[in-house]
Amino acid sequence: MDLFGHVRCFVAVAEERHFGRAAARLGMAQPPLSQRVQRLEKELGVRLFERTSRSVTLTPGGALLLDQARALLAGTDTFLAAARRIRDGRTGLLRAALPSGTAAEPVAAILAGLHHRQPGLEIELHELSTAEQLARIAAHELDAGLVHHPCDTTGLALGPVLRRELGVLLPPDSPLAARADVPLSALTGHDLVLFPRKDAPALYDELLTTCARGGYTPATVRHGQGDRFVRGLLHSVRAVAFAPPDLPYPAGGSGPDIVWRPLTGAPLAIRFSTAWPQDRAGAAVTAFADTVLDVLRDTPGVSADLPPSPLHLRPASEYWL
Incomplete structure (x- = not known):
C-alpha cells in the first residue's frame, strides 16, 4: 500500500469534509479517492469517517489520527525536499581533494566558486597525492579530486585535461x-x-x-x-x-x-584533470569539476592539452602517446 498517498487522501477529505472537493483538490476522480480511504481504514483497523448522503464527518478515531497524519505528511515533504536538494547538489556534503602543494590562491578561488555555484553545499576539502585520491575514490571515501596524469583511470570519468609546462x-x-x-x-x-x-x-x-x-x-x-x-x-x-x-x-x-x-x-609538463567515479556523478561533483576548470585554466602557464591523447596502460606505468 502507498501509505503516503493514502494518508494524503485521508487528510484532504478530513479538511474538505467532502469527497468531491477533496478529489478536485488532489486532481483525481472521486471513486479512486473513496477506495483509497476505505483501503486505509481496512489497513489501520480504524474507521476514519462517518458518511451520510449529505455529510462526511470524522470519527473520534479519525480525529485523533488527523494531527499525526498531518505531521507524517509534513515530515515526508521535508524529507523529499531535502533529497531533491542533495540530488541537485544544492545541499549535502562534497568530499573532494586537491594535489599536495596546491597554492593558496587557487584553493581559495575554488572554494569561493563552489560556494557561489552551490550555496548550500558543505565542502570537505583534502590535500592528497594522486595515489591517495585514487585509493579513496575507489573506497567511496572521496567524491571527486584533481589528479595528475598519467594514472590509472579505470572506472573514472575525467574533466578536460590541462597542461602546465615545467x-x-x-x-x-x-x-x-x-x-x-x-x-x-x-x-x-x-x-x-x-x-x-x-x-x-x-x-x-x-x-x-x-x-x-x-x-x-x-x-x-x-x-x-x-x-x-x-x-x-x-x-x-x-x-x-x-x-x-x-x-x-x-x-x-x-x-x-x-x-x-x-x-x-x-x-616536461604536468598534466592534470578532475576525476570522479563514472557511476557517482551528480550536481555537486559537476560543480566541483566546472569550478576547478574555471580557476586552473586561468593560472599562468596552464593550457588545454591539445591534441587530446588517450592514456595507454603499460606494465609498470602509463604514458601519453
Missing part, C-alpha cells in the same frame, strides 16, 4: 642561471629533487623517462616537496628541481636564492 629551479650561482633557457642535457652532473614516487608513480616514471630521453640521467634522485626543504637541497647537494613558471618565483625571475629558467623545447 622549468628548472637553480641556485643563482649556477652557470646555467645565465642562460635564457636550459636544455635537459645541460643538467648532467646535478642531482634531481622530485616528489616521492608513491604519490604519483606513473608521473614520476614518466618525468625520469623524459629526462633520460633528453640526455639527463641524474646520479641521485632526492625526494622533497616543501619549498624550504627543496631550496635547502638545491643549495647543499648541487641539485635541481622542476617547477611551473610561477612557483616559487615568477617566470624567468629570481627569488632571494633561487632562479627559475624554462627548459629548451618545453619537454
Whole structure:
C-alpha cells in the first residue's frame, strides 16, 4: 500500500469534509479517492469517517489520527525536499581533494566558486597525492579530486585535461642561471629533487623517462616537496628541481636564492584533470569539476592539452602517446 498517498487522501477529505472537493483538490476522480480511504481504514483497523448522503464527518478515531497524519505528511515533504536538494547538489556534503602543494590562491578561488555555484553545499576539502585520491575514490571515501596524469583511470570519468609546462629551479650561482633557457642535457652532473614516487608513480616514471630521453640521467634522485626543504637541497647537494613558471618565483625571475629558467623545447609538463567515479556523478561533483576548470585554466602557464591523447596502460606505468 502507498501509505503516503493514502494518508494524503485521508487528510484532504478530513479538511474538505467532502469527497468531491477533496478529489478536485488532489486532481483525481472521486471513486479512486473513496477506495483509497476505505483501503486505509481496512489497513489501520480504524474507521476514519462517518458518511451520510449529505455529510462526511470524522470519527473520534479519525480525529485523533488527523494531527499525526498531518505531521507524517509534513515530515515526508521535508524529507523529499531535502533529497531533491542533495540530488541537485544544492545541499549535502562534497568530499573532494586537491594535489599536495596546491597554492593558496587557487584553493581559495575554488572554494569561493563552489560556494557561489552551490550555496548550500558543505565542502570537505583534502590535500592528497594522486595515489591517495585514487585509493579513496575507489573506497567511496572521496567524491571527486584533481589528479595528475598519467594514472590509472579505470572506472573514472575525467574533466578536460590541462597542461602546465615545467622549468628548472637553480641556485643563482649556477652557470646555467645565465642562460635564457636550459636544455635537459645541460643538467648532467646535478642531482634531481622530485616528489616521492608513491604519490604519483606513473608521473614520476614518466618525468625520469623524459629526462633520460633528453640526455639527463641524474646520479641521485632526492625526494622533497616543501619549498624550504627543496631550496635547502638545491643549495647543499648541487641539485635541481622542476617547477611551473610561477612557483616559487615568477617566470624567468629570481627569488632571494633561487632562479627559475624554462627548459629548451618545453619537454616536461604536468598534466592534470578532475576525476570522479563514472557511476557517482551528480550536481555537486559537476560543480566541483566546472569550478576547478574555471580557476586552473586561468593560472599562468596552464593550457588545454591539445591534441587530446588517450592514456595507454603499460606494465609498470602509463604514458601519453
